[in-house]
Every structure is written in structure tokens, then in C-alpha cells.
Amino acid sequence: MPLFGGSTVERLKARGDVKALIKCLCHLQDAATRREAVVALGELRAVEALDRLVLTLDDDHDNLAQYAAAALGKIGDLRALKPLLRIAAHSTCYSTKKAAAEALGALGAPALEVLDQVAADAQAAPAERETAAKVSRRIRA
Numbered sequence: 001m002p003l004f005g006g007s008t009v010e011r012l013k014a015r016g017d018v019k020a021l022i023k024c025l026c027h028l029q030d031a032a033t034r035r036e037a038v039v040a041l042g043e044l045r046a047v048e049a050l051d052r053l054v055l056t057l058d059d060d061h062d063n064l065a066q067y068a069a070a071a072l073g074k075i076g077d078l079r080a081l082k083p084l085l086r087i088a089a090h091s092t093c094y095s096t097k098k099a100a101a102e103a104l105g106a107l108g109a110p111a112l113e114v115l116d117q118v119a120a121d122a123q124a125a126p127a128e129r130e131t132a133a134k135v136s137r138r139i140r141a
Contacts, residue, residue, distance in 0.1 A: 025038060
């Protein structure tokens with residue numbers, strides 16, 4: 001029996017064992033278990049997993065970045081705003097772009113100041129400016 005797996009991830013989530021869930025995410029090659037750990041961290045709104053989840057935005061294995069973006073949206077920490085904006089603007093995977101944009105929208109009104117700054121910043125990448133403006137309009141609607 002594997003050390004980590006679906007039932008193990010569920011037990012860790014039930015116990016609220018964020019450190020062990022982060023270990024599942026960091027040390028395993030099994031994509032399904034890593035995905036379950038990401039989802040669990042989002043459902044637990046585990047702010048302490050923020051840095052690891054931001055790193056996971058660049059993981060293209062089995063759409064893990066998509067799940068990481070959704071988890072960051074559930075956590076709702078504004079420190080994830082710029083990494084989510086980068087993914088929403090530049091990811092080549094539609095489902096990941098969509099998840100990142102939805103996560104940005106989930107950050108809500110507190111994100112508006114930064115989104116508006118990025119939208120108006122001539123030094124920002126055009127795709128990031130456009131995405132920031134779209135998300136800002138969606139939050140205000």
C-alpha cells in the first residue's frame with residue numbers, strides 16, 4: 001500500500017494536517033495524489049500552503065496548475081494576485097487560464113486596487129494589462 005494516496009489525503013484533510021498535505025504535493029510523482037492534495041489545501045483555505053501553491057501554478061503535469069489556481073482563489077490571499085494574473089494572461093492551457101481568471105475574481109473587491117494599477121501600468125505586459133482590466137470590470141459588475 002502506498003504511503004500517500006486518495007484515502008490518505010482524505011484523512012489528512014479531515015485532520016487539517018496542512019504540513020502533511022504540502023508534503024504530498026512536494027514529494028510525490030503521483031499526479032492524482034498531488035491533485036487531491038492541492039484540492040484539499042484549497043478546501044482547507046490553507047494560507048500556509050500559499051507559496052507551494054504559487055509554485056504549482058507553473059506545473060503543467062496533469063493540469064495541476066488549474067487546480068492550484070482554483071485553490072488559491074479559495075484561499076483568497078491577495079499575495080496570490082500577481083502570480084494568478086501572470087497565469088491568466090500567459091498560460092497556453094485554456095482551462096488553467098480560466099481557473100486563474102476565476103480565482104482572481106474570487107479575490108473580489110480587495111484586489112481592485114492592484115488590478116487597476118496593473119491595467120494602467122504601461123510597463124506591464126499587454127496581456128496582463130488586458131486581463132487585469134477584464135477581471136476588474138467583472139468584479140465591479
